[in-house]
Amino acid sequence: xxxxxxxxxIQPHSGIIIKIxxxxxxxxxxxxxxxxxxCLQIWKSRNNFKGQSEWSTWVYRLSLNVSMTLLKKxxxxxxxxxxxxxxxxxxxxSRAFADESLNQLYRGIRQLSEVDRAxxxxxxxxxxxxxxxxxxxxxxxxxxxxxxxxxxxxxxILDGKVN
Amino acid sequence: xxxxxxxxxxxxxxxxxxxxxxxxxxxxDKKSLHIMAKFKKxxxxxxxxxxxxxxxxxxxxxxxxxxxAGSIVLIMxxxxxxxxxxELKKLEKIDKAESxxxxxxxxxxxxxxSIERYGKMYRVVYPILIxxxxxxxxxxxxxxDVRQKVSEHSxxxxxxxxxxxxxxxxxxxxxxxxxxxxxxxxxxxxYGGIMNKLDSSLAExxxxxx
Numbered sequence: 001x002x003x004x005x006x007x008x009x010i011q012p013h014s015g016i017i018i019k020i021x022x023x024x025x026x027x028x029x030x031x032x033x034x035x036x037x038x039c040l041q042i043w044k045s046r047n048n049f050k051g052q053s054e055w056s057t058w059v060y061r062l063s064l065n066v067s068m069t070l071l072k073k074x075x076x077x078x079x080x081x082x083x084x085x086x087x088x089x090x091x092x093x094s095r096a097f098a099d100e101s102l103n104q105l106y107r108g109i110r111q112l113s114e115v116d117r118a119x120x121x122x123x124x125x126x127x128x129x130x131x132x133x134x135x136x137x138x139x140x141x142x143x144x145x146x147x148x149x150x151x152x153x154x155x156x157i158l159d160g161k162v163n
Numbered sequence: 164x165x166x167x168x169x170x171x172x173x174x175x176x177x178x179x180x181x182x183x184x185x186x187x188x189x190x191x192d193k194k195s196l197h198i199m200a201k202f203k204k205x206x207x208x209x210x211x212x213x214x215x216x217x218x219x220x221x222x223x224x225x226x227x228x229x230x231x232a233g234s235i236v237l238i239m240x241x242x243x244x245x246x247x248x249x250e251l252k253k254l255e256k257i258d259k260a261e262s263x264x265x266x267x268x269x270x271x272x273x274x275x276x277s278i279e280r281y282g283k284m285y286r287v288v289y290p291i292l293i294x295x296x297x298x299x300x301x302x303x304x305x306x307x308d309v310r311q312k313v314s315e316h317s318x319x320x321x322x323x324x325x326x327x328x329x330x331x332x333x334x335x336x337x338x339x340x341x342x343x344x345x346x347x348x349x350x351x352x353x354y355g356g357i358m359n360k361l362d363s364s365l366a367e368x369x370x371x372x373x
Contacts, residue, residue, distance in 0.1 A: 011184070014184040015176070017184070018182050018183075019176075019182075032185040033193060043371075044367065098178050098180060099174065099175040101166060101171045101175060102176070105168055105175070124172040151168065
């Protein structure tokens with residue numbers, strides 16, 4: 001990957017990638033792996049981008065797909081489940097952001113299903129229902145209801161009413 | 164929770180330090196180690212497969228009254244397993260501190276050299292195995308009745324059926340001649356997936372270097 005490609009096409013969207021990768025990983029090490037894998041996949045499939053959507057939308061879609069795939073793989077291997085994490089790793093992760101409320105929100109997001117994580121991330125990034133539907137590959141009709149349900153669940157998780 | 168999740172999100176990311184990207188300089192580090200680890204695991208399983216398989220064959224040969232043939236097969240297969248074990252030790256020597264590209268390149272060279280060495284070894288091993296099987300089965304106690312029936316219908320040459328012996332000898336000769344290609348196909352069948360992954364990773368890394 002040329003540094004030009006990284007600087008011009010990936011770096012301006014690194015924020016998106018970071019936000020997504022953080023939602024699918026528990027440790028700093030995993031986060032860095034996911035980030036690098038997303039960058040690599042963007043570079044590898046750059047020729048598949050036909051300009052039918054915004055480049056940023058395409059980056060969202062790819063980042064989510066890569067993160068969900070990696071998470072599924074890891075779950076299948078059962079090597080990186082939350083129960084296997086050491087206390088030190090959890091505390092390392094909990095300092096991922098300077099803002100403690102944000103860390104807490106991310107811990108809640110990580111308890112959602114893979115697709116629900118994607119939906120809530122896109123919602124928080126102020127994507128329209130149509131864009132969310134396009135990115136996760138569904139119809140926009142029930143996105144609003146789904147977001148409402150996810151927010152309720154997330155609130156319960158953050159209030160400590162759901163494990 | 165006092166703040167809404169939307170507010171937490173916005174305020175949390177106002178701090179630009181939250182969005183510092185990690186360095187992208189070791190894209191293939193883990194992948195290359197993973198490829199190698201997977202290959203080594205398969206290779207080791209293969210060695211154990213040879214040892215267990217040949218031991219079972221030996222036991223079977225013992226009960227079938229073909230102890231000599233069973234022993235020859237066992238010795239040959241243990242020799243193959245020992246050679247494989249030595250190859251594996253050479254693989255351990257590849258420097259993991261090298262860049263991922265050089266590391267995988269060395270791994271690829273090891274595979275090619277290993278196939279070459281094995282090909283030469285199988286030039287002898289394949290025919291010996293085939294002949295040991297043939298003579299062992301033919302002269303085993305459990306085939307005494309068959310030998311008797313065959314001798315009633317056709318002439319035997321040193322106790323062997325001439326046509327079958329010529330066929331087996333030709334097969335052994337052909338396997339010796341084509342040992343390298345046969346072994347290469349064997350390797351492709353067992354390790355094909357991982358070798359394709361290795362090739363595609365190397366191709367990607369070469370493109371990345373460009």
